[in-house]
Amino acid sequence: MLELKNITKTFGSVTANNDVSIRIEKGTIHAIVGENGAGKSTIMRIAYGFYKADSGEIFVDGKPVSIKSPQDAINLGIGMVHQHFMLVDTMSVGENIILGAEGGNAASIDWKKANADILALSNELRLGVNPKAMIEDLSVGAQQRVELLKALYRNAELLILDEPTAVLTPQEVEDFFNILRRMREQGKTIVIITHKLEEVLAISDDVTVMRDGRVVGNVKTADTNRQELARMIVGRDVLLRVEKTDASPRDTVLRIENLTVKGKHGEALNGVSFDVRAGEIVGIAGIEGNGQTELIEAIAGLIPVESGRIELDGRDLTRMSVRQRTERGIAHIPEDRHKRGLLLESDLEENSILGVHYRPPVAAAGGFLNSTVIEKRTREIIENFDVRPPNPQLAAKSLSGGNQQKLIIGREFELNPKLLLVSQPTRGVDIGAIEFIHRKLIGLRDAGSAVLLVSAELEEVTALADRLLVIYKGKFVGEVDPKTVSKEEIGLMMTGGKK
Numbered sequence: 001m002l003e004l005k006n007i008t009k010t011f012g013s014v015t016a017n018n019d020v021s022i023r024i025e026k027g028t029i030h031a032i033v034g035e036n037g038a039g040k041s042t043i044m045r046i047a048y049g050f051y052k053a054d055s056g057e058i059f060v061d062g063k064p065v066s067i068k069s070p071q072d073a074i075n076l077g078i079g080m081v082h083q084h085f086m087l088v089d090t091m092s093v094g095e096n097i098i099l100g101a102e103g104g105n106a107a108s109i110d111w112k113k114a115n116a117d118i119l120a121l122s123n124e125l126r127l128g129v130n131p132k133a134m135i136e137d138l139s140v141g142a143q144q145r146v147e148l149l150k151a152l153y154r155n156a157e158l159l160i161l162d163e164p165t166a167v168l169t170p171q172e173v174e175d176f177f178n179i180l181r182r183m184r185e186q187g188k189t190i191v192i193i194t195h196k197l198e199e200v201l202a203i204s205d206d207v208t209v210m211r212d213g214r215v216v217g218n219v220k221t222a223d224t225n226r227q228e229l230a231r232m233i234v235g236r237d238v239l240l241r242v243e244k245t246d247a248s249p250r251d252t253v254l255r256i257e258n259l260t261v262k263g264k265h266g267e268a269l270n271g272v273s274f275d276v277r278a279g280e281i282v283g284i285a286g287i288e289g290n291g292q293t294e295l296i297e298a299i300a301g302l303i304p305v306e307s308g309r310i311e312l313d314g315r316d317l318t319r320m321s322v323r324q325r326t327e328r329g330i331a332h333i334p335e336d337r338h339k340r341g342l343l344l345e346s347d348l349e350e351n352s353i354l355g356v357h358y359r360p361p362v363a364a365a366g367g368f369l370n371s372t373v374i375e376k377r378t379r380e381i382i383e384n385f386d387v388r389p390p391n392p393q394l395a396a397k398s399l400s401g402g403n404q405q406k407l408i409i410g411r412e413f414e415l416n417p418k419l420l421l422v423s424q425p426t427r428g429v430d431i432g433a434i435e436f437i438h439r440k441l442i443g444l445r446d447a448g449s450a451v452l453l454v455s456a457e458l459e460e461v462t463a464l465a466d467r468l469l470v471i472y473k474g475k476f477v478g479e480v481d482p483k484t485v486s487k488e489e490i491g492l493m494m495t496g497g498k499k
């Protein structure tokens, strides 16, 4: 269906693609894997006419083609769904799909027919998309299905999906993969860019592995396994299992009593009680949206508590400000890096001191910032947490997701917290960095901090946690031993089945 031959593409001094050749067979699901910055998006954006290659050739159905713009790609039956959706929030699904696809102006469009066509297409693949819904009212998962529809509406035969699952919950991923399988049954060809090994193994027929701008492997999915893929991706053996000794918990650090928190749609957290002790990691497993976000945010002081009590080292901090809590020893690695974790336009130095910028040693007498301290602190974080590129003056937004995460983790670890609240620590992070982050979290536990961990990745939370609480609809449905519990058992509890 598509062949990319000897493609090279540079951006200034960076060689994003170095003599890359990939063959995509018709009617298959082809995974492209590799760490952040490996060149995956670039090669597929070249196929979509978003970038122009410096050299190399592209063939569609065996014929050489010239793809100079996305329109050229669309005319050749190639569609792409980007990592960041390109939908207009304030317009309807139908409007988003039609605009740009139909010639002429909006007034000349037969909206009734267009919406009916969209609905038919949606029903055919069981996407559950209503053409009249407003984009802003849709979940992220639904918005992604709109993006799929948009490409299909333009008659895409080959669909390129750039990290489509990064924004989905485990349940949504499952549904999404079923949609992809149905599309394959219809004869469509799919290229899926991802860095999650389980996903490659679950969904793809073929895998191309990229590293540092090159193709380093090309295998049939059936002929490979996690370990081999990980080795190709990272370029060395990777520890896929988390190695840790048993915890030796000491005094109770965090005590939660009967905590009730209101969310956007009624009670998000409903009378929850538990403890976290020094030297242990308590994990919270659950499908996203069952109160775990509110739990963490309430403990961090970001949202108010309806009733109940939060104690740190025996002292009530239920009504304290975020700053007071930070000063008493709470650090927080938030689930939404962009909203809560970083100032994207600011450089690494400024981001390294968020939360401590107002007090010594960062703030000097007279309210001035102590640049020597700041520089030293930033350097330390960069070094200890392997933040790349190691340039303190770089804007946070120019780092990859994995490196942004390492920067946040480094900053919070610098606080030497009594209690670390950590949500989705490795979301959107590549394999090499995941191993690194997991080791750091266990290191913090072993140094005596209490850690409260929320993760939508079941594997992650069972591997890291010493004790595991399962949350469903704002309540704990049980505590399990992460060492012995089965995936099925937790899965059942996550959907409300009691232990």
Ligand SMILES: Nc1ncnc2c1ncn2[C@@H]1O[C@H](COP(=O)(O)OP(=O)(O)O)[C@@H](O)[C@H]1O
Pocket: 011, 014, 015, 016, 034, 035, 036, 037, 038, 039, 040, 041, 042, 043
């Ligand atoms: N528009 C761009 N301008 C400059 N550099 C870029 C651009 N797009 C990608 N790069 C660089 O090219 C390399 C490959 O990036 P990319 O293809 O996005 O990797 P991946 O999708 O595998 O994470 C990275 O070093 C990245 O910083």
Ligand SMILES: [Mg+2]
Pocket: 037, 040, 041, 042, 083, 162
């Ligand atoms: Mg990418």
